[in-house]
Amino acid sequence: MTTFSESQAEFPGAEGPYATTEADPGDVGAVRTQYAPEHDGDPDPGEIVWTWVPYEERDGRGKDRPVLVVAREEAGTLLAVQLTSKRHDGGDWLAIGAGPWDREGRDSWVVLDRVLRVHDRGMRREACALDRGRFNLVVNRLRELYGWA
Template sequence: MTPRIFPLTRRCGANSRKTTAFRQRPAPPGAGTDPGSNVTRVTERIDHPQTEDTPGRSGPTATTEARPDRVGRVRTEYAPEHDGDPDPGEIVWTWVPFEENDGRGKDRPVLVVAREAMGTLLAVQLSSKRHDGDREWVPIGSGPWDREGRDSWVDIDRVLRVHEKGMRREACALDRMRFNLVIHRLQLRYGWR
C-alpha cells in the first residue's frame, strides 16, 4: 500500500505565501456544512504510528545515512517545486534512523539539499533542540515545519539519503537565503558544488 502524501505548499517564513492548492482528501460525513468551512484542507502534520509501513522506515525506500566522502560529485541547487515530490530547497518529513543505527528512529523534518543521479536525494536533518555555538549545526530560525514555531538547527555533520517514496509529506520551501547558508556550510565541509 502506498502512503498518501499531503504537501503543505507554502514557503517557509513569516511572510510566506501559498503558491498552489492543497491536496485534499474527502471530508467526513456531515463535515463542512458551515458556510466558508474548508475541513478538507490538510494543514497539520498527520501523525503516523511508528510502524513498519511508515514511509522511509524500511525496505528499498528507507531513509539511510549517506557517507559524504562516498556519494561522488554533488551538485547542490535550489529547485523547489510544490508538486508533492521532494526537491532541493524543500523541507520534507520522513522517518530518520537514530545515529546508533539500531533500527530505531523518528519521523522528523529534513532539508533536501541535492538530487543524486540515481534519483535519490541528499538531505540534512532539522532539530528544535538548541545548538548555539555547536559548529556542526546551522541555525535557520523558525518556520511552518514546526507546529510550535520553535527555532530550528540543521545538522551538517550527518547527511541522509532520502527516496521520493520514503517521504511522508512536503512541508514547505525554505527561502533561498537560508538554503544558501546551509549549502555554503556543506560546501566548506565536504567540497560540494
C-alpha cells in the same frame, strides 16, 4: 514526533527499498546543490520534507522528522540534512530560525555532520520550501565541509 513504538509500515522511509539511510558526505561523489523547490508533492532541493530518520545508534529505531533536501543525485535519490528544534550553537549545527515545518513555531537547527539519502517514495509529506537565503547558508556550509560543488 512519532517514534519506533508505532508501526514502521505507517512511515515511508522507515524500511525497504525506499528507506532513509545515512550517506557518507565525503564519499557521495559529485554533488550539485541547486535550489529548485516545486510544490508538487515530490521532494526537491530547497524543500523541507518529513521522512523516517534512523537514530544515530543504528539499532533499528528512529523517528519521523523534518529534513532539508539539499541535492538530487544522478541515481534519483536525494541528499538531505535533518532538522532539530533542540538548541545547538556552533560546531556542526547551523541555526535556520523558525518556519511552517514546526507547528509550534520553534527555532530550528540543521545537523551538518549527518547527511541522509532520501527517496521520492520514502517521504511522508512535503512541508514547505525554505527560502533561498537560508538554503544558501546551509549548502555553502556543506560545500565548505565536504567540497561539494
